[in-house]
Amino acid sequence: MEEGQVVRWLKSEGDRVANGDIIAEIETDKATMELTARGDGVLRIILVAEGGTAPVGDVIALIGTEDEDISEFQAASPVNGTGQSEGAAAPADAEVALGTSVAGEASAVAGETSAATGPTAGTESPSGDIGGRIKASPLARRLATESGVALSSMSGSGPAGRIVKRDVEAAIATGPATPVGAAPAVGTVAQVEAATPVGTAAPAEAAGGTAAPIAAPPFVPSGAEFDDVPLSQMRKTIARRLTESIGPVPHFFLTIEVDMGRAIEARSTINTMLEQEGHKVSLNDLIIRATAAALRRHPACNAHWMGDSIRRHNRVHIGVAVAVEGGLITPIIRDGDLKGVAHIAAEVRELAGRAREKRLQPEEYSGATFSISNLGMFGIHEFTAVINPPEAGILAVGGVEEVPVVEEGEVVIRNRMKMTMSCDHRVIDGALGAAFLATLKGMLEEPTAILT
């Protein structure tokens, strides 16, 4: 979200407002949000009228005491709020900044705002950071970019704190700062990478050979939310070259055909069991569940492209594309690998319903680690979907169709479905995407594999 539109003011200038009062409705690019007051006082002035738009972080109204001097703001009122910068000394107790009461994105907004107003007068920090600009030689900048170390993490030894080559080299030598709790998590990543697609035995690590042949490593819910993997030179080169060749996200596509016979049987079995409770699951719910399980096996696909690093998520949050009037939105099934299919089915139904009413909260559609788009119900055989950055992949699922298939020399009728995965080549290479799809196909063709 970059800007929002004031749909309606629920309070008028002069109205008394209390902390938590809903004062306006703001339309974002995804939904209409309620803007709540973050302080007590009088709504002194409205700076963005109904129908007006303003960038996130802009002041759109002032809440203050009755007699406070707000002449500075009155000069520019009351049209469209832009130009009311946070740099101006705000006399009012509380500025109502657009988006600040919106959870999820709100913290980012707040962060940006404080960063913008952050640099304080004249003091030069030892890291060469001057008023937000880091002083570094051109070479130091280039080396830092190439090696994925942040200039902000080092101090400069050149004149006036300029970061020079030797500072970057020293930073590379000592290694990147490890995030809190990263140590055990890194181990997890390494372990998971060693896992192989369904059907091929992963080395059993437990003594006595009791480990199941296709055992995925146990998921530990505690620990870091994600690990940022620094970019290797090769990874950076791949990223740069592919980006130069096709647009901001270098897509490539992998299509696989899945026999859905067993999945259809599994759905029937589950639905029979759920009948009394009045619940039902769809094939798409099974696909979501299987995708989440497959991502757990291939954490490199459960990742975000962060520009200067790749973020491997330790939790699996699946964005499910839902068509809504005038567009689409992807509500999120969080921790999809930990939920039962019936649970997922209920969540999808509930979220999709509210999505169509444009009543989703931002946290319900932000933060997916991977997405699925299913157009099978529209009669689509197969298609390609566009990745939703910073996610690294999206699965485009076609419809299940009865097709003649040759099996052991006989033509038989089977239920087949095509899935196409769009991959961000900066993060996912062909073989990696293929391995993930092989695992997913294995799980759909033998749904009990999901349980392993």
Add this chain to the structure above:
Amino acid sequence: MAELTYRDALNQALAEEMERDGDVFLLGEEVAEYDGAYKVSKGLLDRFGVQRVVDTPISELGFAGLGVGAAMVGLRPVVEFMTFNFSILALDQVINSASKMRSMSGGQIGVPMVFRGPSGAALQLGAQHSHACETWYLHAPGVKVVTPSTPADAKGLLKAAIRDNDPVAFMEGELLYNVKGEVPDDDDFIIPLGVADLKREGGDVSIITHGSMAHVALHAAGQLAKEGIEADVLDLRSLRPLDVDAILATVAKTNRAVYLEEGWPYVGVGAQIVAIIMEEAFDDLDAPVLRVTQADVPMPYNKKLETWAKPGAARVVEACKKVLYV
């Protein structure tokens, strides 16, 4: 290989080219009967006669123009300026005639000639006789500018300059005439214009220079080596055409450079080189490129002041350390 002085290497180059090509002739003040003010043309009158070794009046504009005219009709004159200080009188012929003729005639008329003589300060010759004159000539497209620092370079580059089909300003070092060095005997020993020479290989810092300052640079590099700092010394040799690749290569290697020149800083040769480095090698730089030049004043006559005004090795060492952040 023979060990020759810079002076004799130039003399050899002139004699060989006059021998090889009957169109080559020498003219200037006292080049014939007196063997040249610096004895560069010693023996040439006896060998080639008054038709090809011509004494002129003290009239720089006149004999420079005579040379341009001769070149336009097919001869290959070598015009000696007793020093380039005096060539300022002749600049109209160099800039307005020699440099523009090929372009203005649509390529029909070339001016294959050499203007040569010493340039730069010697010792206590005063403000008017201590000019480093490169920039006067470099500013105009159409004139090539060459500044040899060693006897071998002097010979190889002068022969290339005489064979070149465009006007070349060939600037010698007044204090270099007695410098000795190995020079190939080969009659066809040519150093192409536009090829720089890495006179010392280091890797920590690049000292880029031209002409007689190459010796100052080497001296500074020697001092730096005692402190464990190894410098590349890149002698450009010709300033037009310019060996940009060599400049970028050394900067890519060391990530820092100092330009050393004899002339003034203001719009000097170094200003151009720094601009090129900034434009072409920005991401290779770990420090701003510094220049070491003559002080921005007319050269003082007073010996101490003159020494102070000239760019010396100590100042080069200081600049190198500055770009190395030590």
